[in-house]
Amino acid sequence: MGQSLGVAVLGAGHMGADHIRRLDRVVGGARVVAVADPDAERAKEAVAGREGVAVRTEAEAALDAPGVEAVLIASPGEAHEEALLAAFARNLPVLCEKPMVPDPAGALRIVEAEARLGRRLAQIGFMRRYDSEYTRLKALLDGGRLGRPLMLHCVHRNVSSPPGFTSAMLVNSSVSHEIDAARWLLGQEPVAVTVHRPRPSAGAPAGLLDPQFVLFETDGGALVDVEVFVNCGFGYQVRCEAVCEAGSARIGEERAMAVTAAGGLREEVPQDYLVRFADAYDREVRAWVDAVRHGRVTGANAWDGYAASAVAEAGVRALESGVRTPVDLAPRPALYGGTGA
Template sequence: MSELLGVAVLGAGHMGADHIRRIDQVVSGARVAAVADPETERAKGAVAGIDGVSVHTEVAAALDAPGVGAVLIASPGPAHEEALLAAFARGLPVLCEKPMVPESAGALRVVEAEARLGRRLVQVGFMRRYDAEYGRLKSLLDSGQLGRPLMLHCTHRNVSSPPGFTSAMLVNSSVSHEIDAARWLLGQELTAVTVRRPQPSAHAPQGLLDPQFVLFETSGGALVDVEVFVNSGFGYQVRCEAVCESGTARIGDEHTMVVTRSGGACEEVAQDYLVRFADAYDREVQTWVDATREGRVTGPGAWDGYAASAVAEAGVRALETGGRVAVDLAPRPDLYG
């Protein structure tokens, strides 16, 4: 337990670089042992000043590097399946950023491969489960003090969408966090999806259907609605209100610095997810490191990653067809309870 956990980080882009910083400067009990990224200079820049890190262009080389005992996958989604199966072949525990695998068929292959191993190796990076506000809401709902949850009202807004962002990505990228949060908060599967879209905002890139209104039905008879607006222009906002039989509870109202002057007041609004959920990311990675060093796997697993991909695929079909689309989940292996 005294030896640091050597982590291979796959991907040194925006998310990967932040995780490299986090492991090196924030998290205890771990060190960055290797980094893999096709862009060597980007990888070298991400680990500048960190001793003992080997830099690679290939995933296999990073996984086989000396001192590697676990893997953090922060590469683009389409590369995740191959990386996960490579980690399985080496028996390496994995923290995989969402989506675990974008396509549900690939995600199911990962679930089946892990089930054949007979033990869990994967934790999926749905970091909202580690956010303090989400944790308090989960505890309140589980306590039953407000009675049975009837509805969740969710808001997900970004300042602007990155280049190449598509209408489908509002559902399968942005709303994927709400998909997992709703399943976790309610303890229910999402069974059907409907997507409605108003006239696109004038600030949305040409052809992007933004904003969208996504409605989920659940196995327990609740409804979950999500307003997703990725070109709001003013900030990053994530909110959730639970409406229950005997009361309501809302999280996400910013409690930040308010500056009052010249007859007005100005409240700070976070500009991206790395600011809004900084503490959640820190807590998520620290929990993963602690569990891994003890030989355990906790948090959202491969089944949660698969379920999120399957629901998101149904959501994209609902967006394209304008109709209600049922979610078809494969049987859950015994490994996932």
């Protein structure tokens, strides 16, 4: 495989800095050669101690730095469309953090642009597809031993929501992971969304509809329900139970060192998604680097990124209207023959 892969990282915030560290220390076969961030200081800090890394304030400038062979986009969602198109224009393979493009119209433009290229360049950062529990569940469902999946019961809980989090973001940011996971696990597209809103928790900021209970119906007749509760107060939990014709399978049960002391048995619950999914991020980036070095693109594709946006957008309308809301997807280009599985 020879030389390591030269990567430009766009965005040097929390996620970008974490990916830089990952490319440098955790994943073999890659090296960061360029970083772009509007905040030049932040970019410099993220690559402190590394030599020969081009630091730029413009994404395109970073893509044009010497040695760039691939791009990792970790900038804010609004910057993704332009960055993806710039990578496409340079024929650079790209790993783009979710959401691919927040609004469905922009997401569809990416799909169409890549379809015009006639080959896949983009992988979208739905890292749950690389989590060991999700991959085992996927293999179990695909193996067919449990028969057809009928329902997915999902739980997505955060300790607390960041400042500025809105009721719509429970659906289009938090639940977007479940949207992709459900599409991938089932190999089916959502066709309608209903959102139930229990009386909000006293632990949620005033005005935030938290928790919500979101139901997706799919074109295969399956039902996906998601409890999303972003101010649960006690931990980060992501669970999924697939109920099938011949059995059910559960993942995401908190499992840790069990301590029995005064009062009972106790297991820790992770407080943060970076703890729960640390290995999944590592595997995702490693798989991407490996694939790119072998001239391939794998993982979630641009269509998956578009579908997640379109379904989430229907979800937000369902939240606002209180009624069952159909999902309208554009026709799928031939390049994305399957359902993203």
